[in-house]
Amino acid sequence: MRTMSGDQVEAAVASCTAALRTAVDRDWEAVDAAGLDWSCRTTALQIAQAVTKYAGQLAARAPHRLPLNLTLPEGTDNAGLLQVIEATGALLAAAVRTAPPGVRAFHPYPFGSADREGFAAMCVTEALLHTHDITRGLGLPYEPPADLAASALAWLFPHVQPGPAPWPTLLWATGRGELPGRAPVTDWNWYNNLVIPTERLVLTGIRPAAADDLRLGGTGGFDWLDGGPYEGTREACSHLMKAYEAGVHRPEFGVFALVRPEDGRAVGGIGFHGAPDDERRVEIGYDLVPGARGNGYATEALRTLTQWALDRDDVDTVIATVERDNLPSQHVVGRAGFVRATVEEERTAQDTYDMDAGLLLYLRR
Incomplete structure (x- = not known):
């Protein structure tokens, strides 16, 4: 890292x-x-x-x-x-x-x-x-x-x-030089990472430096409960790095670690699958390390980050997909205010957005 x-x-x-x-x-x-x-x-x-x-x-x-x-x-x-x-x-x-x-x-x-x-x-x-x-x-x-x-x-x-x-x-x-194939920069600034507090957690934005370490099996600089993040967080960081390397990463729509302020331990990850699309929709996903499950952390984080997105001018709908046999995750999205999509909406997601037929679609607007 x-x-x-x-x-x-x-x-x-x-x-x-x-x-x-x-x-x-x-x-x-x-x-x-x-x-x-x-x-x-x-x-x-x-x-x-x-x-x-x-x-x-x-x-x-x-x-x-x-x-x-x-x-x-x-x-x-x-x-x-x-x-x-x-x-x-x-x-x-x-x-x-x-x-x-x-x-x-x-x-x-x-x-x-x-x-x-x-x-x-x-x-x-x-x-x-x-x-x-x-x-x-x-x-x-x-x-x-x-x-x-x-x-x-x-x-x-x-x-x-x-x-x-x-x-x-x-x-x-920073507007001080040229790079072949790139337009000159006339207005610039840096980005400190975004943090969003919940009742018991701090959603801490993961920077590319940390995401690169996480995707390669490291800790990303976080003190993880149970010795490391669940595989979904590493996979999400891999997608973040692909977007960063392609120049399309938007930091506020990246991946966040769920950190407990009481002990500084990271208990999971949550984040977006990318920036909002042309229809002002954004997809969200999350996971927890096994030792943190059953405490309502996922619901708390999902509810907070979803509301943060919906309060923006560029997001109208937050979507989540859940495996049909994953009842705990279905309960999480329900408690966070998501509702099951209609059959027609799921069919459109499968046909237009290549959503796997084995997934259920949930929406919050």
Whole structure:
């Protein structure tokens, strides 16, 4: 699995400061960073300011934006600014390492919060991209370690189709470069994963980095009850990775781990089979590890995620298919508000959407 931790924070900051230290005697204020309205010095300060805010938000577990800002004493030279970047990177690395799994803090885009991996990934992305902007402005060569760019893409850009090499792909995805066969990017943002709380669970969006590990038999970074997810979750992650590799993955319509806040254990998976179709329908599926069954977790998760989808403007109907002899799952969908489709609706699903004749179709609108 592509890791994202304090180690990656430190590596990104080291890559940044090593590149900029070669031009520490230049006038950074007199030169604009490439593609930005900021000077090279202001852009370097932006790295330190952003990382300071990330460290503060995560360390405080802040549910809102903290009134944090970093300013430099008058007379601070470029060498001093680089030391500040190193110091703020160390602070964030420590905050990431000491934050328990699943802890989140406020970040506005796109779903209102980020976890420790998200804050680490945002730091890596800020450091790499703004170092690129500064070095281009100063006329210096710069290419960070490929594994840092690859990790940033896998953790923070789940909507971006992987390219032939991670660094050019990250530059293209952020409007800083071109990729053969792809249109230029003029508007971009990153994606922290979506989390949706229920009464007893947190539905935690699974990123491509974690999904890739899960499909290959790993844990995806989760502490699973009974030693691992049920096979359906691994299969769902395989479908997620196919969509990601094809460039059609929509993170909010991906796969979620069912995590119990009381002990941090993952007890199952739930998710969509893809984005809504032209008829504004989306299919949902779920499973639980055997030791978690019989507690109502599946019903709770299914009811919550279905309602989340129906509250959107692009979904009118959520569908679920269940094997004819799977009575427990039929009871779950019924308790979650789904109703059995009519014979005509099932026949249409079989003829038009290749639904297996051995499955029952349930709908919730």
